Amino acid sequence: MEQENIMDIPENGLLSKSIPEPSLRRLPKYLNLLIRLKNQGREIVSCTHISKALQVDPTLVRKDLSFTGMKGKPKTGFPITGLINSIEVFLNLKNIKEAFMVGAGNLGSALLRYDGFARYGLRIVAAFDNNPDKIGGEINGIKVLGVDKLQNLARRMHIHIGIITVPALAAQEMADMMIESGIKAIWNFSSMEISVPDHIFVINENLANSFAVLSHKLGQIQSAQNE
Amino acid sequence: MEQENIMDIPENGLLSKSIPEPSLRRLPKYLNLLIRLKNQGREIVSCTHISKALQVDPTLVRKDLSFTGMKGKPKTGFPITGLINSIEVFLNLKNIKEAFMVGAGNLGSALLRYDGFARYGLRIVAAFDNNPDKIGGEINGIKVLGVDKLQNLARRMHIHIGIITVPALAAQEMADMMIESGIKAIWNFSSMEISVPDHIFVINENLANSFAVLSHKLGQIQSAQNE
DNA sequence: TAGATTGTTAATCGATTAACAATC
DNA sequence: TAGATTGTTAATCGATTAACAATC
Numbered sequence: 392m393e394q395e396n397i398m399d400i401p402e403n404g405l406l407s408k409s410i411p412e413p414s415l416r417r418l419p420k421y422l423n424l425l426i427r428l429k430n431q432g433r434e435i436v437s438c439t440h441i442s443k444a445l446q447v448d449p450t451l452v453r454k455d456l457s458f459t460g461m462k463g464k465p466k467t468g469f470p471i472t473g474l475i476n477s478i479e480v481f482l483n484l485k486n487i488k489e490a491f492m493v494g495a496g497n498l499g500s501a502l503l504r505y506d507g508f509a510r511y512g513l514r515i516v517a518a519f520d521n522n523p524d525k526i527g528g529e530i531n532g533i534k535v536l537g538v539d540k541l542q543n544l545a546r547r548m549h550i551h552i553g554i555i556t557v558p559a560l561a562a563q564e565m566a567d568m569m570i571e572s573g574i575k576a577i578w579n580f581s582s583m584e585i586s587v588p589d590h591i592f593v594i595n596e597n598l599a600n601s602f603a604v605l606s607h608k609l610g611q612i613q614s615a616q617n618e
Numbered sequence: 619m620e621q622e623n624i625m626d627i628p629e630n631g632l633l634s635k636s637i638p639e640p641s642l643r644r645l646p647k648y649l650n651l652l653i654r655l656k657n658q659g660r661e662i663v664s665c666t667h668i669s670k671a672l673q674v675d676p677t678l679v680r681k682d683l684s685f686t687g688m689k690g691k692p693k694t695g696f697p698i699t700g701l702i703n704s705i706e707v708f709l710n711l712k713n714i715k716e717a718f719m720v721g722a723g724n725l726g727s728a729l730l731r732y733d734g735f736a737r738y739g740l741r742i743v744a745a746f747d748n749n750p751d752k753i754g755g756e757i758n759g760i761k762v763l764g765v766d767k768l769q770n771l772a773r774r775m776h777i778h779i780g781i782i783t784v785p786a787l788a789a790q791e792m793a794d795m796m797i798e799s800g801i802k803a804i805w806n807f808s809s810m811e812i813s814v815p816d817h818i819f820v821i822n823e824n825l826a827n828s829f830a831v832l833s834h835k836l837g838q839i840q841s842a843q844n845e
Numbered sequence: 846t847a848g849a850t851t852g853t854t855a856a857t858c859g860a861t862t863a864a865c866a867a868t869c
Numbered sequence: 870t871a872g873a874t875t876g877t878t879a880a881t882c883g884a885t886t887a888a889c890a891a892t893c
Contacts, residue, residue, distance in 0.1 A: 411860065415834060419827035420811065437874065445811070448862060453876065465868040465875045482830045483837030501728030507809060507826055511833060551836060576836045578829065582734060584647060584672070592835040594828060599734055600646035601821060602805065603709045606738060607642060608819040609778060609803045610710030638884065664850065675886060680852065692851045692892040 410458045417455050420445055422478045429471050437468035484511045491545055491574070493565045494556035495520040495535050498580055502556065503530045515554065517544065538565075545572035552576050559583035566593075637685045644682050647672055649705045656698050664695035711738045718772055718801070720792045721783035722747040722762050725807055729783065730757045742781065744771065765792075772799035779803050786810035793820075 424444055428436055438456070442449035456463075456474065459481040463469040479485050492499055495518045502508075503518060518535045520526060525535045536544070544550075553569035555562055555577060562581035569577060576592040579585050584595050651671055655663055665683070669676035683690075683701065686708040690696040706712050719726055722745045729735075730742060745762045747753060752762045763771070771777075780796035782789055782804060789808035796804060803819040806812050811822050 409838070410834075413860070415831055416827070418834075419824070419830040422830075423809065423811070423827075439874075449874095450863075450876090451861060453874095454861090457876075463875055466873050467869075468874070481834065483833045484830065486837070488833060488836065497728040497731040501724040502825075504724040508829060511826055511829055513829060513833070551840070552832070575839050576832050578832055582650065584650070590839070592832065592839065594832050596825070596828060597646070598729075598823070599738055600643070600650075601823060602735060602738055602740060603646040603649075603711065604642055605779070605803050605805055605819065605821050606710045606715060606740070607637075607645075607708065609715065610713070611636070612802050612817070612819065613778070640884070666850075676850095677852090677887075678885060680850095681885090684852075690851055693849050694893075695850070 414451075414455045414458060417445075417447065417451075418459070418478055418482060421452070421455070422475065422482070425471050425475045425478070429475065434471055435468050436471050436474070438463070440468070482511075486512055487514055488512050488552055489514050489516045489548065489550055490552035490554055490578075491516065491541060491550050491569070492518045492533075492554040492556065493520075493538065493541065493569070494518075494558075494561075494581075495522070495525050495530060496556060499554075499556035500530050502554065502580075503533050506531075513552070516548070516550070538568075542568055542572040545569065545574060550574060552578070555579045555581050555585070557581055641678075641682045641685060644672075644674065644678075645686070645705055645709060648679070648682070649702065649709070652698050652702045652705070656702065661698055662695050663698050663701070665690070667695070709738075713739055714741055715739050715779055716741050716743045716775065716777055717779035717781055717805075718743065718768060718777050718796070719745045719760075719781040719783065720747075720765065720768065720796070721745075721785075721788075721808075722749070722752050722757060723783060726781075726783035727757050729781065729807075730760050733758075740779070743775070743777070765795075769795055769799040772796065772801060777801060779805070782806045782808050782812070784808055 421441060424441060425436065438449045438452040441447070441452045456469070459477040461469060461474055461477040490513060492503065492515050495503070499518060503515060508515075515533055518530060518533055519538045519541045520535055521538050526537050528535045550572075551574060553566070553574040553576070555565050557565055559582045562579060562583040563585050566577055566579070566585040566587060570587060570591055575590070577585065577587065578594050578596060580596050580598070582597055582599055584597070585593060587593050648668060651668060652663065665676045665679040668674070668679050683696070686704040688696060688701055688704040717740060719730065719742050722730070726745060730745060742760055745757060745760055746765045746768045747762055748765050753764045755762050777799075778801060780793070780801040780803070782792050784792055786809045789806060789810040790812050793804055793806070793812040793814060797814060797818055802817075804812065804814065805821050805823060807823050807825070809824055809826055811824070812820060814820050
C-alpha cells in the first residue's frame with residue numbers, strides 16, 4: 392500500500408511543515424512592496440525584481456513565496472494581484488480579528504489612534520485600564536473600561552487577541568487573565584517578558600531591548616572611527 | 619614568521635569577530651532578568667539559572683555572556699553586579715546618547731512621553747514636525763521644532779541617532795536628511811523600509827509587519843481547532 | 846574530595862545560497 | 870528558437886546543541 396510516508400501527505404494544516412520564522416517575517420515586506428508596485432500600475436513581477444528591491448536572494452524569495460501556495464509562470468513571473476491576495480490569505484489578514492487592549496497609557500493610546508492596523512484586519516474593540524480618569528472615556532472611538540470587566544467581556548465576545556501596554560509589574564497578571572478568558576495570541580509591549588502555556592502565541596515587542604541593539608551598533612561604529 | 623593568521627589576532631574592534639545578531643538580541647533579556655535578581659537581593663547567578671528562567675540552552679547563555687568579556691567562576695557562577703555592568707558596557711548603555719525624533723504624531727508623542735528609555739542612555743533632545751500647531755510646543759519637556767531646523771541643529775549638536783515616526787511617504791526623505799547631517803543610526807517606526815548606505819545602521823521597527831506574524835499564527839491555531 | 850559549574854571543541858540542525866533542469 | 874524565469878535539489882554557512890575536560 393506504500394503508506395510509509397503518510398506524514399508527507401498531510402490532510403490538515405497541523406501536519407504540514409510550517410513556514411520558518413525568518414520566511415514568515417519577510418512576507419509582510421514583500422506585501423508592502425507588491426502593493427506599491429500595484430499602485431504604480433504594474434501587473435507582473437519577477438522574483439529577480441523583488442530580490443533587487445529588497446536585497447533578498449532571489450532563490451529565497453521564490454522559496455518564501457512558495458509557502459503561500461502561489462505558482463509563478465516561467466519567463467513571465469507572478470501576477471501582482473494574485474500574489475498580494477495569496478500573501479494576505481496566508482497571513483490571515485483578510486479576516487477581521489477583534490482584539491482587547493489592556494493599558495490605555497501613552498503607548499496604548501497611540502496604538503489605539505493608529506488606523507494603519509485596520510489594513511491588516513486588526514480591530515481593537517475595547518481598551519481596559521485601572522485609572523478612574525480614563526474609565527468611561529473613549530480614545531479614537533474605542534471605549535475604555537475597567538480592567539475588572541475584561542474577562543467576562545472577552546469570553547462573551549470570543550476575543551482571541553490581547554494587546555498589553557501596561558507597566559512591567561502588571562503584565563504577567565494581565566496575560567494570565569487574558570488566557571483564562573480564551574485569548575489565544577498576545578502582543579506584549581511591556582518590558583516584562585511574559586510566560587504562557589504552549590498553546591498560546593506571544594510576541595514580546597520590547598522596544599527598549601530593540602533600542603539596546605541600536606545602542607551597541609552605534610558604539611561599534613563610533614569606536615571604529617576613533618581608531 | 620608565522621604571520622599567515624594575522625586576521626586571527628585583531629588589533630582593533632573592527633577586525634575582531636562581532637557578536638551574532640541572535641546573541642546580541644538576547645543580551646538585553648539577560649540584563650532585565652539580572653536586574654530583577656539583583657533587586658531580590660541575589661549576588662551570584664549561574665548560567666543554569668538564567669537558562670531555566672528564560673528558556674535558553676545553558677551552553678548558549680555561556681557563549682552569549684562570553685561576548686561581553688565577563689568570566690565566571692566554576693562551581694559558583696557569575697557575580698550579578700559585575701555581569702550587569704559588563705552587559706551594559708557591551709551594549710553601550712552607560713553613555714548618554716542624544717537623539718532627534720522626526721514626527722510628533724501619535725506614536726512619536728507616545729515615545730517622547732515614555733521615560734523608560736532613559737535607563738538605556740537614550741535622551742531625545744528635540745522633536746521635529748511640519749504641523750504648525752505642533753511647532754513651538756513641548757511634549758514631556760521636549761521642544762517641537764520645524765523640520766527645516768533639523769539638519770543645521772543635528773550638525774551643530776553632533777546628534778548621532780535619528781528616530782523616524784513620520785508617515786510612510788516622508789520616511790526616506792527624512793532618513794536622507796538625517797544621514798546628510800551626520801546621523802549614524804536610525805530607528806525607523808514608519809511602515810516604509812528605508813534604504814541607507816552601508817555605514818549607517820537602521821532598525822526597521824514596523825509594528826504592522828510584526829502584527830502580520832501574530833495574525834498568521836492565530837490563523838494556524840484556529841484552523842487547527844476546526845479540524 | 847565530590848560535584849556543580851565554566852568554557853571549549855565537535856556534532857547537529859536549519860536557513861541561505863548555488864547549481865541546474867524544466868518551462869513558457 | 871533563445872533566453873528569462875521558475876522551482877527543485879545539493880552545497881554551504883552559521884547558529885544551536887551535545888560532549889567533555891578544566892576548575893574551584
